[in-house]
Amino acid sequence: MPAVINSLLEDHRNMATLLDILDQELQVFDRGERPDFDVLLGIIEYFRTYPSQVHHPKEALIAARLARRDPGRARTISDIQSEHGQASCHLERFAKLIESVFD
DSSP states (O other): OOOOHHHHHHHHHHHHHHHHHHHHHHHHHHTTTTTHHHHHHHHHHHHHIIIIIIHHHHHHHHHHHHHHHHHHHHHHHHHHHHHHHHHHHHHHHHHHHHTTTTT
């Protein structure tokens, strides 16, 4: 498998791990306990920066190559890009809620 694909798969595994940790911290909050806000803020910062600066550019390279090879299949990439935009909006709403705790 090409290195860039392996890199993307590793990124997805890492993101899944961070989302699991986020879920665990939110369960702490649901129990009325205090979550580790440093962990929450670290996860937020990761998702604000790494995907857009590193992960999505790699995906864009693959999408461009796919569009040249198979334009029909490349349309599914636009769906993924739309999902990225929605995820980014959700992240920002969540980030504002967490950051409001410190205001």
